Amino acid sequence: MNNKLNISKVAVVGANGTMGANISAIFASFGDAKVYLISRDMEKSRNAVIKAYKSVRSDGIIKNLIPAEYSDLEKYVSDADLVFESVSEELELKKDITTRIGKCAKKGSIICSGTSGLSVTTLAECLPTELKTNYFGVHMFNPPYAMTLCEFIPTKYSDNTKAVLLKNYLTDVLRRTVVETKDSPAFLGNRIGFQFINQALIFAEQYKDQGGIDFIDAILGPFSGRAMPPIVTADFVGLDVHKAIVNNVYNNTNDYNKETFLCPAYVDSLISENKLGRKVGCGLYKSEIDDSGNKRRMVYDIKNGYYRDVIKFAFPFADNMKEQIKNGDYYQAFETLINSNSIESNLCLNFLLEYIIYSLITAQEVGYSVHDADEVMATGFNWCPPLALLDALAEVQNPKLLFSKIVDKQVLKKINLEKLILDIEPSKYDYRKFFKSGR
Amino acid sequence: MNKVHIIGGAQTDFERNWTKEGKNLVALLKEVLKDGLDDAGISFDDVRMLNEKNKVGCFVGNFIAEQYVNQGHLGAFLTEVSPAFYGVPSARYEAACASSSVALDAAITKIKAGEYDLAIVVGWELMKTVDSKIGGDILGRAAYYEKEGRGIDFPFPKLFGRLADEILNKYKIEEGRFMDALAMISVKNYSNAKNNPLAQTRKWFMNFEQAKNRGTSTNSIVGGRLAVSDCSQVTDGAAVVVLASEQYANSIKKGTPIVKGYGHRVAPLLFEKKILESQNSPYILPWTRQAVLDAYKTSGLEVKDIDVFETHDCFTSSEYAAVSAFGISKPGEEYQAIETGITSMLGSKPINPSGGLIGCGHPVGASGARMFLDIYKQVAGKAGKYQVNNANNGMMLNIGGSATTNYVFIVGNP
Structure with a gap:
């Protein structure tokens, strides 16, 4: 058996998310792989391509980034040496997508989930037996270009040789800091x-x-x-x-x-009011521009239930x-x-x-x-x-x-x-x- | 003349931004001196004891802290590191980006003359205190500022872009082939840096495609033909080299590497005059070549004896010119050596296994000491993942300005 994985084509499913786009860039740059960025529509995938090459500061990789949409998932997944699932962290959604991937992925291909903490074993069980052996959790951190950590999670079904090959690929080719962990909630x-x-x-x-x-x-x-x-x-x-x-x-x-x-x-109550944090401009902290145009940094006061100026x-x-x-x-x-x-x-x-x-x-x-x-x-x-x-x-x-x-x-x-x-x-x-x- | 031994040293992690960490130059000096002295097996008490007999001195290389951190009188700053330095002779040496080579030269001379048993050389620069435009202007003071710097955005990329133009003019090389050779230098240095745990760009991505496509949104032109991928980095960092007399070195450890040769030549300051003067020479930078020849002469060595090189790749065009200056190729045929991989990590004459200024980083006042430290590590077998096999002799070229100050050292096993 070859002692190195040959990954020339990668399909990233859910490529429009921050992690999906950034991970696509890691495969397309360090891995020099052709990457199919699959998301709900072409518009999102095209935006993901831009996000991706910017994240590694290299338009030299644009030729490796191919936008695609879910309707063509089967076509691209069946062509890929490695499939990376990066859809949002909902177990049922991930199970559905993994099942769909399992129906079309080519024999011998590697399938990874980018989950940040759901059960990799449960997801593996969505796949046919011959693909279960090639299934791994590969959890990268945001932004992966700066944060090199990659948690690597095999399951009880995983083939040991494949695991070693994939770990070497992540370490030597993609230049990740690979830490193998058990399939435990949220990993390490x-x-x-x-x-x-x-x-x-x-x-x-x-x-x-x-x-x-x-x-x-x-x-x-x-x-x-x-x-x-x-x-x-x-x-x-x-x-x-x-x-x-x-x-x-x-x-x-x-x-x-x-x-x-x-x-x-x-x-919980902030979440229920959609005060989700920086991404919506308001959460545990928020910034406001005051009357004189100065930025005002404010914080949620738990005792009184309102926002006030941050105390120095x-x-x-x-x-x-x-x-x-x-x-x-x-x-x-x-x-x-x-x-x-x-x-x-x-x-x-x-x-x-x-x-x-x-x-x-x-x-x-x-x-x-x-x-x-x-x-x-x-x-x-x-x-x-x-x-x-x-x-x-x-x-x-x-x-x-x-x-x-x-x-x-x-x-x-x-x-x-x-x-x-x-x-x-x-x-x-x-x-x-x-x-x-x-x- | 006494032999000069290298007993250890250290560099800081060039990825670090000391401004973002909220740390000052004293913090930088404390860290690098502690690490450098630990590596050499020297304690602050040893420094105290040597100083009682006036047998230790400190040599500080820094280009322009007055501009970056509003501080002069830098030799005196070691007294802030430890009271062990109270009373120890210490001064700052400056020759733009070759500053710490002058410091090394002074230290070597003192030990050669038998005046000191121990010489501590520290080069440093904190450059991330200002934005890139102001930083570019500050660096313009390494040229003739009034004529080549003032009012010009990023003067140095432009000067080394002109060097690339002049190389093309002089040798009539096919432009595409030349520019590809420059891209290969960049890719090699980024790739070597991946093996250096203290290199600034160790996590960054670069490949030939990216380096050769200049003028794109992620690889914009910075000077003439040169783009971002052809440039060294803006870096915070410091490097320490600890030198000792033979007797003192042997009391600590046996068989440490020695300084075998050096060359120091200063070319005309103005780029224009450099090029005018070089018209009758086969070399584009004749005084750079001369400094190399001087080092070969003083060491009794030839290019065939040198196993590893560290050079001043402030831009890809400066490493290009160094290839023939070292004698690795004939002048005008540098691209052949580059294309065939002679200067790559696995080639017969590896240049910049550390990643050089492009890959490892370029805190200007520290670069000479960092290169010296790296060729020491190579010949001592301490370079870890970027170790060149069987390295017995190493050569470094450190330049200041537009190849105005040229410093060459050869370090090897005794």
Whole structure:
């Protein structure tokens, strides 16, 4: 058998979505494959072609991008070496499309779903036996040109040789950071990332008297190891998408942190009012232009149920950390975080420590190595990965002491901290670039 | 003369935007010095001890921090990195994009003369503090600003576009073939950068189709015949090289690479005068060639002895001219060497396995030190995924301005 996959034609089904178009571009550029971009009508597919080549900044790939529509799905899918399903995250819709693909895909072709967390096994079952072996979850992150993470999810039906070949293709040809995970709700990256985000939303409600949303985001800003604060991220992702992800995990998993996946009621009510976040111009945050033409950044006040100006919180611990990070004094910054002992600094530290714990535990459950959590959080979220964060904190204080001192006793009771820390290895990532000053 | 050993060094991740990270030049220097000294096996206490005997010095390469970050007196900034640098002789060296090569030269000279046991060279530039138009104007100061820079948008792409024109004029090469050779240089350097975990463009896409189609919406013309794909990058970054006397190097580790040769020549500042002067030479950049010849002479080596090259591909046209300057091809026949893949990663004379300035990035004041570090890594077998097999000697060419300052170093195993 050939030891390399030869993928010269790809059919992307649902190519008009952001992910569909961007993924088409990855196949057409790095993969130099001819890509059929299939969506509901030609207009949408033509727009997807433009989105696609712009996303990789290369009109050299336009010749590889062929717009197509659903009525021709059978024609294009039957011609493709690889079919990539990228329709919206609704199980029934995905099942219908996968069944339709299964009826026309050519023998030996690879079929992938870009689902961000539905059961790949369930979807595989829509296919005839001879294609089930070639079916995989291939979950990329947005935007894939900048975020190289690609979660790779085989099922119990998957052919092992094909799995290895596809993994090599994704790594060597498409230049993805491939992390194999189990077929578990939301897989690894979103399970860890959205736990953190949803917990931030829950805490915003608990601290609604202190300010709520902007209060929590000010505590978990870029100085805490991420490009944007967690609740801003939820707004960016879209509250409907956020809710679908956390609901899926809540309903289909059962770990010690299950309750932190419960979407708070105030988020539900914003969704019901179609305040879905940045994509509709209004969500947890919104921007308005005031009478003098200045941009006014506003936030949803959970306590009062209306939008108000974002408060510029000034916490001494955060201001000190920002100044120290600005000057490259990371050790001092983590010392500040650990030793400030204010309500806010302890909240921040608690979030970071619980993030480490949940990442390590989830990597054991959903991944295959302790480093998997690092890979997904660094290359899929651009957050300081958990092991790198632990490296940083451990320079200042013994991690075991730190966990016992800061983390909620209720959480510590549910986990085996001793054993968890025993397995820890240094991260392959450098923590310094993830900690940012400013804003 | 004493031998000069290279005992280690480091570069920052050139993908990083330090302005977006909200970090200043002190943060940049702290990181790269820590990493460089760690790699060399030197502690701040070692620096203190050497300084008691006045046996250590620091050499800072930077082009134009006055414009990018409003800061001069850059040699003194190492005292902000660690008190270990209090009292350590340190100064800034400048020759436009060849700034850190001058710093290297000064450091090498001090060790050769037996005055220092340890010399720490750091090159850096933070360029993302301004937008591309202002940045282009700032870089115009590497040319004769009054005559070649002031009031001109992106003066350097235009100067190196003219270099491409002059190459065509001089050698009467078929234009399509020449432009394709330039596209191949770009594709090679982007492709090499994919193997370099610290390269700015390691995630970017480039192929021959994209590079050869100039003047499109994603590959617009920037100067004459040259397009975006022919250009190096605007980069934030720093590189450290740690040099030592033989005795001191041996006390840390045995068999470290040494500096074998160098060349330093300055051509007429104005591009016009350069070209006028070169009319009687077979080389388009005769002083660049001369700097290479000087390095061969001082090292006693020839082109056949050099296993790996790092060159100053600020534009594809400058790497093109470097091919014959190195002696890899005859002048006027560079395109043949490029077409046959001699200068590619698997060719007999690989140029820019790191990705060069196009692929790895070009923080102008750091580039000389970064190239030097890379040929050191190659001969020491430390280049990881972009390692050239059996590299024993490496050569680098770092230029400032429109090939005005020309610096060449040869590094090899003893």
